[in-house]
Amino acid sequence: xxxxxxxxxxxxxxxxxxxxxxxxxxxxxxxxxxxxxxxxxxxxxxxxxxxxxxxxxxxxxxxxxxxxxxxxxxxxxxxxxxxxxxxxxxxxxxxxxxxxxxxxxxxxxxxxxxxxxxxxxxxxxxxxxxxxxxxxxxxxxxxxxxxxxxxxxxxxxxxxxxxxxxxxxxxxxxxxxxxxxxxxxxxxxxxxxxxxxxxxxxxxxxxxxxxxxxxxxxxxxxxxxxxxxxxxxxxxxxxxxxxxxxxxxxxxxxxxxxxxxxxxxxxxxxxxxxxxxxxxxxxxxxxxxxxx
Amino acid sequence: xxxxxxxxxxxxxxxxxxxxxxxxxxxxxxxxxxxxxxxxxxxxxxxxxxxxxxxxxxxxxxxxxxxxxxxxxxxxxxxxxxxxxxxxxxxxxxxxxxxxxxxxxxxxxxxxxxxxxxxxxxxxxxxxxxxxxxxxxxxxxxxxxxxxxxxxxxxxxxxxxxxxxxxxxxxxxxxxxxxxxxxxxxxxxxxxxxxxxxxxxxxxxxxxxx
Numbered sequence: 484x485x486x487x488x489x490x491x492x493x494x495x496x497x498x499x500x501x502x503x504x505x506x507x508x509x510x511x512x513x514x515x516x517x518x519x520x521x522x523x524x525x526x527x528x529x530x531x532x533x534x535x536x537x538x539x540x541x542x543x544x545x546x547x548x549x550x551x552x553x554x555x556x557x558x559x560x561x562x563x564x565x566x567x568x569x570x571x572x573x574x575x576x577x578x579x580x581x582x583x584x585x586x587x588x589x590x591x592x593x594x595x596x597x598x599x600x601x602x603x604x605x606x607x608x609x610x611x612x613x614x615x616x617x618x619x620x621x622x623x624x625x626x627x628x629x630x631x632x633x634x635x636x637x638x639x640x641x642x643x644x645x646x647x648x649x650x651x652x653x654x655x656x657x658x659x660x661x662x663x664x665x666x667x668x669x670x671x672x673x674x675x676x677x678x679x680x681x682x683x684x685x686x687x688x689x690x691x692x693x694x695x696x697x698x699x700x701x702x703x704x705x706x707x708x709x710x711x712x713x714x715x716x717x718x719x720x721x722x723x724x725x726x727x728x729x730x731x732x733x734x735x736x737x738x739x740x741x742x743x744x745x746x747x748x749x750x751x752x753x754x755x756x757x758x759x760x761x762x763x764x765x766x767x768x769x770x771x772x773x774x775x
Numbered sequence: 776x777x778x779x780x781x782x783x784x785x786x787x788x789x790x791x792x793x794x795x796x797x798x799x800x801x802x803x804x805x806x807x808x809x810x811x812x813x814x815x816x817x818x819x820x821x822x823x824x825x826x827x828x829x830x831x832x833x834x835x836x837x838x839x840x841x842x843x844x845x846x847x848x849x850x851x852x853x854x855x856x857x858x859x860x861x862x863x864x865x866x867x868x869x870x871x872x873x874x875x876x877x878x879x880x881x882x883x884x885x886x887x888x889x890x891x892x893x894x895x896x897x898x899x900x901x902x903x904x905x906x907x908x909x910x911x912x913x914x915x916x917x918x919x920x921x922x923x924x925x926x927x928x929x930x931x932x933x934x935x936x937x938x939x940x941x942x943x944x945x946x947x948x949x950x951x952x953x954x955x956x957x958x959x960x961x962x963x964x965x966x967x968x969x970x971x972x973x974x975x976x977x978x979x980x981x982x983x984x985x
Contacts (some may be wrong), residue, residue: 490955497958498938501946508951523965524956542971589974593967756949 486613488553488604489543490518493562494526495714503714505562505755506745507606513748514614515623518559523550526602527568530639532678542586544572549590549597561606561741562595563713569603574644605640606741607712611655619662624749626664630771632743635697635720637713638676656712656740663747665710670700677716678723694723697734707771712740721762736761738759748771776802780851783822787814803841803852811842811855812865818844819871824851826867829877831885833912837885838862857887866892884910 490511496504503619511518524547533540549568551558560566576583577599590596610619636653643649654675660667678693698720713718717739724733738761746752752774758766769775776784777799784791784804784846790813793805808813818824824844834838842853845875857864866889868873878889879898886908899906949952954960 491957494957497946498942501942501949501951504946504951505949520952520955522956522959522961523964525968526957536975537973539971542975543968546967552915556778589971592974595972755947756945760945774857 485517485752486515486609487517487519487556487558488609489524489554489556490520491524491527491558491560491562491565492549493560493714495564495718496562499718500714500739500760502756502760503561503717503739503741506741506750508738508739509750509755510606510610513700514618516559516609516614517633518721519554519556520650521550521554522605522649524755527565530571538582538585540568541572541575541582542589544568544682545576545586545597546590546593548573548576548601548603548768549595552597552601557601558603559606559609560603561712561714561739563605563637563639564654564715566603567642569644571753573602603754605652607640607655607659608654609660610744616658616662619659619744619748624664625747625749625772625774627666627743627747627772629712630663630665630708630709630768631668631704631706632660632665632710633670633701633704634673635701635709635713635716636673637675637711637716638680640712659740660710663743665743668704668706670704672697674699677711677713677719679715679719682719689768690723690726695727698724698727698735701735702733706735708736708738708743708765708768710738710740710743714739725762734764736765736768738760738765738768746774777849778819779822779970780849783818783851790814800848801850801852803854805854805856808855808857808864812867812870815842815844815853815867816853818853822846823847826873826877828872829874829881831881831887831910833859833885833910835859835912838885840898842867859935862887863890864888865890868893877952884908886911923944 492504492507496507496618525543527547528540528543550559558569560569576586576597587596634656636656639765640652640656641649643651657667677697678689681693682689699704709720711720717737720737724735727733742757745755752758752769761771766775777865780800780802784794790806790810792807795803795805797803799975804814813887819826824846824887826842828920830841830843832841837855837859840855840857842852844853855864862885863889866878866880868889869891875894876898878892879894879896882889882895883900897943900909938954943953
């Protein structure tokens with residue numbers, strides 16, 4: 484079956500984490516996942532904008548979904564925040580008659596219409612459900628056996644359809660990590676917020692009671708890396724270590740799930756800036772797996 | 776804090792949840808809604824303060840009521856918070872007659888009910904006023920300054936993220952497309968997002984929702 488999606492990397496990966504985008508594109512190419520990129524798409528926008536203006540957030544998000552639907556393709560996004568925005572916008576639009584009418588009226592003036600025929604899919608879902616663990620395993624060229632990792636899922640990964648298990652995508656994440664040969668170690672704080680969004684309200688509180696709490700716990704696990712599927716969590720936990728350096732050195736390598744998979748699938752770390760663009764000591768991971 | 780005010784604080788420390796000293800003779804005591812009347816009675820009757828005015832702040836989800844008491848050089852403000860869903864507070868008019876017009880003005884302009892008010896009539900609005908209280912804002916949170924600025928940028932830049940020259944070069948060096956949606960600055964996208972903003976009357980300076 485030909486896999487084809489609209490690729491939507493989101494703002495953070497495109498602008499701040501090109502090394503993560505390189506890893507993602509490598510994976511997509513490895514499994515012959517065809518993607519198209521549309522110039523007409525705007526920022527998702529982040530669901531938190533709905534606090535300020537729900538209708539604006541919903542209208543802009545559904546506009547993006549309508550454009551994707553006009554191509555007849557699901558949206559593939561590796562960003563937790565973008566996924567949550569599209570997912571919840573679609574759900575609210577399809578379930579809320581009044582809201583749907585208001586949004587439809589505005590979008591119709593721009594020539595757009597959304598009927599709910601397409602869905603947003605997280606990269607994790609595409610790999611786990613559409614590609615399949617067996618196929619991924621067949622393509623592993625570099626086993627990460629011996630690498631001990633912790634995981635940070637990110638708050639926005641827990642959005643699901645009504646009645647579904649909220650742990651659905653986190654469990655997929657676990658399996659994708661394990662298939663590389665890495666050992667997954669848990670500290671029961673995987674559900675904790677990294678502090679990215681709360682930092683817009685109170686940065687010091689967020690750094691102290693969210694970011695540092697997670698870093699401390701992961702450090703005590705003695706793992707080789709912390710893996711996350713969320714670009715905002717990755718940046719928060721990496722930059723958080725830099726900001727906390729005056730107080731304590733954590734030096735925990737933080738990488739995106741796509742980077743872990745890309746290493747196992749054979750991507751040359753030098754080619755995608757694995758040690759150049761990270762703010763945490765990711766070269767320690769390469770040393771551990773014999774690539775550094 | 777001046778000793779005179781410290782004594783009031785000491786006497787009512789079981790009611791006061793927060794103290795803010797502006798200058799030693801000007802302090803704010805924050806009290807829960809249910810405790811304010813008892814404290815106000817003591818301040819007025821025992822310590823000889825007069826109620827100068829009541830000011831109200833609409834903070835989106837709740838109101839802040841500030842009762843400013845004055846005696847000689849001292850200004851003692853009693854501050855309380857009431858929810859917007861149920862904006863009610865006991866009236867002080869039975870103990871402080873001077874609260875009559877002050878409470879009626881707050882009632883007119885913000886729609887807060889002062890329970891037990893001796894004369895609950897309109898005072899600044901016409902008697903046949905049927906519209907919403909004029910100074911009342913929609914129920915919405917007050918956005919922190921950093922976030923409000925972010926939202927203004929989001930709407931004014933048509934929900935697009937910017938991309939610098941350095942990032943473009945880095946991307947090209949890594950074999951990635953120079954730009955990709957949503958960081959591609961398309962005039963069409965900018966125009967459409969602005970039309971949506973205009974349709975929804977998003978005010979770039981005050982991004983509080985309807």
